[in-house]
Amino acid sequence: MAKVQFLTYYDKKYPxxxxxxxxxxxxxxxxxxxxxxxxxMRLFQHLLFLALNQGARIEKQELDxxxxxxxxxxxxxxxxxxxxxxxFYPSKEDIPxxxxxxxxxxxxxxxxxxDTSTTTKSKRKRSSK
Numbered sequence: 001m002a003k004v005q006f007l008t009y010y011d012k013k014y015p016x017x018x019x020x021x022x023x024x025x026x027x028x029x030x031x032x033x034x035x036x037x038x039x040x041m042r043l044f045q046h047l048l049f050l051a052l053n054q055g056a057r058i059e060k061q062e063l064d065x066x067x068x069x070x071x072x073x074x075x076x077x078x079x080x081x082x083x084x085x086x087x088f089y090p091s092k093e094d095i096p097x098x099x100x101x102x103x104x105x106x107x108x109x110x111x112x113x114x115d116t117s118t119t120t121k122s123k124r125k126r127s128s129k
Contacts, residue, residue, distance in 0.1 A: 004055045005084040007077045014065070015055030016081070018088045022050035034085065038102050045070035048081055082106045 004015040018034075026032070026047055037043035049067050056063040065073065074081070086103055 004058055005087055007052075007073075007080055007084070009073050009076055014052055014063075015059045015061065016048075016051040016084060017054040017058055018047075018051050018085060019054055021057075022047075022054040026050050033099075035099050035102055038082065038099075041074070044078075045074055048074060048077075051081070079106060079109070 004017045006013040006015055008014075023034075026034075026037070026043075030037075030043055030046065032040075032043055034047065037047045046067065049065075049070050052063055052065060082103065083106060085099070
């Protein structure tokens with residue numbers, strides 16, 4: 001599981017983390033899932049803001065951005081943020097089903113390939129026990 005990932009915005013690297021802390025706050029405030037956030041840009045920008053806050057907290061940094069800045073940051077980093085989300089889960093099996101479809105669409109749009117070799121190996125290990 002990734003401790004933090006980084007997004008570059010105006011030549012500055014910002015740590016992000018989607019962990020229990022940020023997901024719990026998101027759920028409490030919006031009663032919505034990550035998949036729903038990807039459908040609603042207002043929710044998605046708030047999810048990014050919470051991920052930035054948790055990343056800054058972990059890295060012991062001050063966050064110099066406000067919630068209102070997320071609109072501009074998403075213009076620059078939306079795909080990178082969406083692709084960073086699964087890196088916070090230990091394996092593909094741990095990603096919620098509704099999120100897997102959305103991430104596959106984003107990867108197709110971004111032209112990136114996902115390495116499934118570790119997933120296949122872990123499945124083989126489990127089935128051979």
